[in-house]
Amino acid sequence: MAFIYSIDISKFRGIQKLEVSEFSNINLIVGDNNSGKTTFLEAIQLLFAKSQLSSIKNVINQRTVLNPNSSFYTSFIKMFNKKQGNDFWEFDIYALSNKGPLEFELNGREKTVSGEEALQISTLSVRQKNEYKRTTTVIPETARVFTGRIITQAGKKPVEKEIRCTSLDKVIPGPIVKKEVHYIPSFGHLRYDLLQNIVDNPEYKKLAIDILRQFDNSISDICYTKADDGTYLESIITKDGVNMPFSVYGDGIKKILYILNKLFNAADSILLIDEIETGLHKKYYDILFPVVFALANKLNVQLFIATHSIEAIDAILRYGNYENNNASKDPIKVITLKKVDDNNGSNIVARNVTGKYVYENRKVFEFEVRL
């Protein structure tokens, strides 16, 4: 099982320096808009990334999923904290885990070269370069080139690799290897892929259907069905035997299945859920969350859940059962991120408290955990 105890982030996006320790099984990441919640989740993912640009691209793409034409290079450069004035840029993410230290460090320099030179050294294949020349009327006079290295460490010896990319690069070749951390973006359920890890496992399937029935009692089964054009559709079968594609159902059911599907696939690893409340009505929190947490516990999954919703936070805290539970180890940590400005510019700071602390303060006074 992968389990991280602490994280130390330096110069990554809006974070100048941030240390958070004593993570628990369920970690709520809360805060105002633009407080660094998604950045925090990205940092955890990079800890498990390989020393190659494709791993970074995979993380960056999560932000740009709704804008597929956005430039990889621009998104890549934005990973560095803006306050690094000179032309040498770096960021570093370090964590302690049950498998030893984890580290992801990226550093290098950016310079301007001619468009022709950038094309020569870009990650494009020869065929892609020719295609680029053929389809592009004018090669830009200048382009930006980043040259640097990625150093990763996952318990054992550090691995260091030289990297280079240019502002002309559209494709970053290389495998995407990411088994120890899984990510659920806030709108991921809209892309479907909801049943992959459910339909072939009778136990998981029964559990998923039981939960779905609390939303819609007419649901009898979930499965893939073959459409007229030969493609397979993710479908719900009603008690009357009617076959309904998921597209006719609301976001709530898709979101539940998406979370469960990812969770089943995340056994012995870390699952990051961004904006867990998206698509879910608050009245279903108390149905879904206890199931998710019990499953995560059973499957040895450490959870990091980002949310804006105070109703979601309160529902998650109810899982702690703090009125009756005096166990010394709290299963829930609440990490509030806040952007602060001082003489050195802006930074992200964290408040890291137990679920019980938040629960008891919210009960007695108006404790605004999100800020």
Add this chain to the structure above:
Amino acid sequence: MMTELILVEGVSDVQLISYYLQNVYGWKHERENILGIEPLDEHEHIESLSKNGNQVVLCGVGGNGKFAHFVEQHRINYIVVEKEISSLVVVTDRDEASDAKIKNQINAALDQISVESDYWKENAIQDSFGQAKNIYTYLLIIPANEKGALERVIIDVLNDIPEETALMGEVEQFIDALKVGLVPDLNQVNNANKATVGTFFSVRYPRKAMRSFGVFISKIDWSKSASLNQLFLPFQCLGEDKKSICQS
């Protein structure tokens, strides 16, 4: 915007201080209190006042000796850390205790901050994000220079207001006369003071004699008392920058 938290002993203290802040310093009643502190039983009394966007939350902790209990039950030490509070003022009866003993009892209930009597103390603490912040504290022990409680303050104040002096003299003589034979309990200073205040208001406003102390509060122009104005002078600093105005 500043939020000032004042902890006092009982409902009478809340009523007197609230009335004084409204009529002397221009604070107005506010429905909601920004700290979200709600009374947990019928003995606690909480009022909010506002002025120029600043807010005073005035809490009667439920009586003598209930300060530590109130601080714990309302998680005041957590409020101090988590909320944007400018100051914490504690107003407590002197009774028979020394300043040092009272101060130590109050400070024993507080975590990151502490109070000093008759002095705005600047406490540098860290919030739960590890960020530095300052909270001012003030311990006001009443009466100022004699044993007793709020009733003693009121007697002194009424003696201080020309329109009330004669009646107060008569009432004090009357209570003294009862101590000898009829009501020996009045030999206890606090009992005599309570009886004096109760008798004064009952005689002064006989139609309201059966009503609570709060009813009488609004009948007196407390601002005419030089001794009360002096005693409550620290309240002048509520809603103000304490570093520049109040520490000098």
